Amino acid sequence: MFYEPKKKNHGLPKNPFNSLIVPRPIGWISSADKEGVHNLAPYSFFNAVSYSPPTVMLSGGVGSAADGMKDSIRNIEATGEFVCNLATWDTREQMNRSSMSVPADVDEISLSSLTAISSSIVGAPRIQEAPVHLECRYLKSVDIPGWTEVDAYRVIFGEVVGIHIDDDFITDEGLVDVAKLLVIGRLGYNDYTRVDKDSLFTMDRPG
Numbered sequence: 001m002f003y004e005p006k007k008k009n010h011g012l013p014k015n016p017f018n019s020l021i022v023p024r025p026i027g028w029i030s031s032a033d034k035e036g037v038h039n040l041a042p043y044s045f046f047n048a049v050s051y052s053p054p055t056v057m058l059s060g061g062v063g064s065a066a067d068g069m070k071d072s073i074r075n076i077e078a079t080g081e082f083v084c085n086l087a088t089w090d091t092r093e094q095m096n097r098s099s100m101s102v103p104a105d106v107d108e109i110s111l112s113s114l115t116a117i118s119s120s121i122v123g124a125p126r127i128q129e130a131p132v133h134l135e136c137r138y139l140k141s142v143d144i145p146g147w148t149e150v151d152a153y154r155v156i157f158g159e160v161v162g163i164h165i166d167d168d169f170i171t172d173e174g175l176v177d178v179a180k181l182l183v184i185g186r187l188g189y190n191d192y193t194r195v196d197k198d199s200l201f202t203m204d205r206p207g
């Protein structure tokens with residue numbers, strides 16, 4: 001089949017786009033507003049974009065919420081700081097719950113039955129239940145124009161300035177034990193995948 005996204009002529013019951021770029025890592029983003037109210041939400045338009053300095057991006061809709069902006073995006077731009085928490089099998093239900101659309105003054109960390117702990121460098125909180133935290137400083141925003149105002153997205157770039165890894169997930173050889181972390185990734189629709197010892201394989205690079 002072939003279709004042109006703008007014409008929406010795929011003829012399928014659901015937009016297939018999100019099922020074609022898979023699996024996507026989930027940036028489970030904690031932030032705080034200027035008054036210190038905590039916010040937490042998953043973003044699968046999320047990735048690492050460079051090594052040195054380590055830099056990440058997330059992309060959030062800016063036209064769909066009632067006030068036109070996701071709380072995470074607003075908080076990051078207002079405070080200049082955020083944390084990416086690693087979403088794993090053990091916290092999958094809390095991760096999903098934290099995607100609920102609630103008013104900006106609701107603490108979504110408590111709402112998701114999770115524990116906020118202080119970061120080492122940034123003011124944004126970390127999620128104690130997550131085994132990895134990337135403390136980030138906001139770098140810049142790039143607007144992705146939508147076909148309509150409701151479609152518009154904003155990409156946030158942040159430099160990772162501090163990294164916490166639970167020592168239980170470092171092997172005796174000094175490697176991150178990805179199979180033990182049981183990281184989850186986003187597929188299309190409401191589907192997810194899990195990295196474990198059966199799904200992981202290794203290939204040496206040629207040359």
Ligand SMILES: Cc1cc2nc3c(=O)[nH]c(=O)nc-3n(C[C@H](O)[C@H](O)[C@H](O)COP(=O)(O)O)c2cc1C
Nearest residue numbers: 041042043044045059060061070071072099100101
């Ligand atoms: C696994 C998952 C991934 C998501 N990825 C995104 C995303 O990349 N961009 C986005 O705008 N919303 C995404 N959402 C929806 C947001 O999490 C949801 O709108 C949330 O309420 C935003 O919270 P905030 O306003 O506190 O930032 C995702 C939801 C789930 C469950």
